[in-house]
Amino acid sequence: MNLSxxxxxxxxxxxxxxxxxTVDEAGHPxxxxxxxxxxxxxIVMAIDHKPKARREVRRLANIRANPAxxxxxxHYDEDWTTLWxxxxxxxxxxxxxxxxPLVTKYPQYQRIRPAGPTILVQVTxxxxxxxx
Amino acid sequence: MNLSxxxxxxxxxxxxxxxxxTVDEAGHPxxxxxxxxxxxxxIVMAIDHKPKARREVRRLANIRANPAxxxxxxHYDEDWTTLWxxxxxxxxxxxxxxxxPLVTKYPQYQRIRPAGPTILVQVTxxxxxxxx
Numbered sequence: 001m002n003l004s005x006x007x008x009x010x011x012x013x014x015x016x017x018x019x020x021x022t023v024d025e026a027g028h029p030x031x032x033x034x035x036x037x038x039x040x041x042x043i044v045m046a047i048d049h050k051p052k053a054r055r056e057v058r059r060l061a062n063i064r065a066n067p068a069x070x071x072x073x074x075h076y077d078e079d080w081t082t083l084w085x086x087x088x089x090x091x092x093x094x095x096x097x098x099x100x101p102l103v104t105k106y107p108q109y110q111r112i113r114p115a116g117p118t119i120l121v122q123v124t125x126x127x128x129x130x131x132x
Numbered sequence: 133m134n135l136s137x138x139x140x141x142x143x144x145x146x147x148x149x150x151x152x153x154t155v156d157e158a159g160h161p162x163x164x165x166x167x168x169x170x171x172x173x174x175i176v177m178a179i180d181h182k183p184k185a186r187r188e189v190r191r192l193a194n195i196r197a198n199p200a201x202x203x204x205x206x207h208y209d210e211d212w213t214t215l216w217x218x219x220x221x222x223x224x225x226x227x228x229x230x231x232x233p234l235v236t237k238y239p240q241y242q243r244i245r246p247a248g249p250t251i252l253v254q255v256t257x258x259x260x261x262x263x264x
Contacts, residue, residue, distance in 0.1 A: 017208035021153040021161035027198050029153035029161050033206035033217050066159050074165035076149040080240050085165050108212050 003128030008086040011128065013038035015073040015086075020045070020119075022062035022069050022092070030058050036071070037101035043071065043088060043121040046099050046114030060117065063092045069121055086128035092121045135260030140218040143260065145170035147205040147218075152177070152251075154194035154201050154224070162190050168203070169233035175203065175220060175253040178231050178246030192249065195224045201253055218260035224253045 003011070012018070020034045036045045047057065063069065069092040074085035097118045103109045135143070144150070152166045168177045179189065195201065201224040206217035229250045235241045 016210070017206065019151050019163065019204055019206065021163050021202070023155050023159050023161050026200075027155050027159060028200040028221070029155050029202040031151065031153050031202045031204040031219055033204065033208070033215075068158075068160040070153070070161040070163045072151055072163040072165065074149065074151070076165070078148070078240070083165075087163055089160070108210070 001130055001132060003084075003086065003130055005126040008126040008128035009038065009041075009088075009123075011084070012071075012073050012086045012088055012126065018071045018073045020059060020069060020071050022059050023066045024058070024062050025065045030062055032059055034071070035102065035106055037105045039101055041090075041123045043090070043123060044097055044099070044101055045119040045121075046102055046109075047116045047118070048114065059119070060094050063094055063119065067091045067093060071121070081131040084128065084130035086126065088121065088123045089125045089127070090121045090123040092119055094118075095120045133262055133264060135216075135218065135262055137258040140258040140260035141170065141173075141220075141255075143216070144203075144205050144218045144220055144258065150203045150205045150220075152191060152201060152203050154191050155198045156190070156194050157197045162194055164191055166203070167234065167238055169237045171233055173222075173255045175222070175255060176229055176231070176233055177251040177253075178234055178241075179248045179250070180246065191251070192226050195226055195251065199223045199225060203253070213263040216260065216262035218258065220253065220255045221257040221259070222253045222255040224251055226250075227252045
């Protein structure tokens with residue numbers, strides 16, 4: 001069954017990990033797992049403090065070239081009647097948004113507060129599906 | 133640390149669920165969770181037998197318009213030193229490839245064998261990362 005936008009957002013916000021899809025200038029998709037915090041219809045993510053290989057910040061170059069992003073959270077179980085997923089589609093920008101919501105959600109960030117740019121997504125559509 | 137292509141492929145193949153990113157004609161990414169089977173550098177997925185809402189087959193329209201896809205498998209744990217992810221980038225086509233590898237991997241498919249088109253991905257790059 002399809003989930004309501006409110007239910008999709010609620011399940012999404014409660015998850016600990018999501019996957020972020022961006023698109024490069026040539027139209028190739030790029031995927032990374034991300035931690036994130038939801039506030040209303042916004043999602044904030046940090047770029048980890050540790051040095052990154054070149055490919056790791058591809059998401060930033062992609063967003064600057066094409067702000068359309070999609071993020072997904074899903075639940076897998078061998079009992080396929082219990083599967084569910086929720087998705088957030090929206091527009092991203094590279095910002096200096098405060099990372100407090102991330103630090104609140106993830107104690108891991110309290111030891112080493114994320115530095116560097118953040119990604120802020122304005123979600124334009126929350127969708128989802130769940131088995132019965 | 134970066135994982136070798138062989139290690140990335142091995143971890144990917146063993147996973148039960150992945151996420152598939154496709155891109156539509158306007159450059160918007162689209163994400164769905166998928167079950168899949170890996171054989172060499174090919175990944176096969178089925179479209180579920182049950183009737184789908186229009187948006188559910190968007191992946192097929194996207195692949196027909198733009199065959200570039202990316203798929204990710206990731207492991208999350210509150211101990212961030214144990215995180216890992218593996219990614220398959222490649223080119224997809226909508227085919228009638230036999231679904232036997234899927235039926236072998238997923239007993240769920242033995243009860244109701246998947247009908248309809250399959251998606252076959254030729255993987256051009258296996259990448260991955262794991263905490264230490």
